[in-house]
Amino acid sequence: MKNAILSACLMCCFSAAPALAEWGFSGSPLPNAFIQTNNMTLELQCDRIRFAPAGYEDSEDMVKKQGLSIRFMKNGSTEVGSFQAGQGNATLRIVDNYPVEVVFQDPADYQFILDQIAANAILNLSMADQDVSYGLFDLKVSGKAIRSLRSSCGSAPQAGNNTMEAPEGVVYCGGGQVKRQIEYLILDKADGEWDAIVTVNGDTTRAMTAYSYFGNAQPPQGFVVALLGEDRSEFLVFKDGNKNWLEYGDYQYNQCN
Template sequence: MKNAFLSGCLLFCMSAAPALAEWGFSGAPSPNAFIQTNNMTLEIQCDRIRFAPAGYEDSEDIVNKQGLSIRFMKDGATEVGSFQAGQGNATLQIVDNYPVEIVFQDAADYQFILDQIAANAVLNLSMADQDVSYGIFELSGSGKAIRSLRTSCGSSAQAIDGNMEAPEGVVYCGGGQVTRQIEYQVLDNAQDQWDAIVTVNGKSMRAMTAYSYFGNAPAPQGFIVALLGEDQSEFLVFKDGNANWLEYGDNQYNQCN
């Protein structure tokens, strides 16, 4: 009995510690950001999450209860947000004989979860009705992996309408050997993840906004938003006092209108 008790304590302590591993990214044809340990895997796809816990019985438990608490921690102990996935907002099922697949009914819910994974330090996947963890994952490096995922998922969307009107607003000029004029517009009523338009030298493309671009690191002074273009370009927009500028590649572009 004593040995069984000690074994149970050891198993609990091991499962309660964050999974120490590096986040990775895999591109087309099935883009996903992932972290894998000796006995657990978490895979973030374009429109769903797949979680393979340490034991098949945990997968069965999650699906039987039709609930999973997705908890975001700024460190190992302080919870800063959570999302309760269940019958009212998601579909939970076992796929490929083992992982639990969570498909969210509202794309905005999924985008919230991706934002939180990219911005925080630890992710705790636990029972919806108890403070018992199925798996705890370190999020160091997740911000870069999520940015790559969003860019790759968006790049497979339909091409932008060639007649799209160029944005009107602040114009940024400059560059190195190649001079560019850049404008952008954030859309008020976007129908999908492409909620901005960026125009470079008169050529427009769709982009996604990212307000937590730097992951766990503090944003530089004046940072407003990152614009992730569908061609995998990245534009960082800044405003500090009367100064407006945009960073693209290794160059800075200052307001010129």
């Protein structure tokens, strides 16, 4: 009986411990600082966070609630600051079928988060409405990875960079809890591998076109082109007669102009 109780206590301690792994950095074409364990991944890009929790149900919960509490701890028990990401300051969405991507409306908010990650010992990503953690991450040597990220992002194109010329053409509208307006433009002159730009709610990113997106499989009726964003987003464009639509994630966006 004592052994059983001791085993249960050890399991609780392990589940509440921060993910023990080393921070790394990956440069061009998409700079990111990251930490990866056997069941979770946290990736810091130039203007957004991607978090793959241990279970897909956690991803669904974050997106459904449109909320994530980002807590900074100087040790295992003392919280020194936090940022509540949600409606009004950020957009949460599932990308690549699993990770949750948090895109911040104000770049200063994201810079604050990077500062706190670099300065503290543990990061606790938890539910916005209650004290339940999705994941804990050890921030040891995260400062070095973040310095590399900031250095690279200073010269790298960012997904939210609005200095690109906005597309002018068919506008697509729709979405679920988060309404989006999406527009794209195929460039006359490609920028390396990037031959298109896509704008989502005013944020523009480079993309590459793919006309054989479905490989050897027969493409769906009306398929025109796939747009593969530099931020790893994927847009499928369709046209059938007078009907124009675009598929992004689990939602269809119909022409609205």
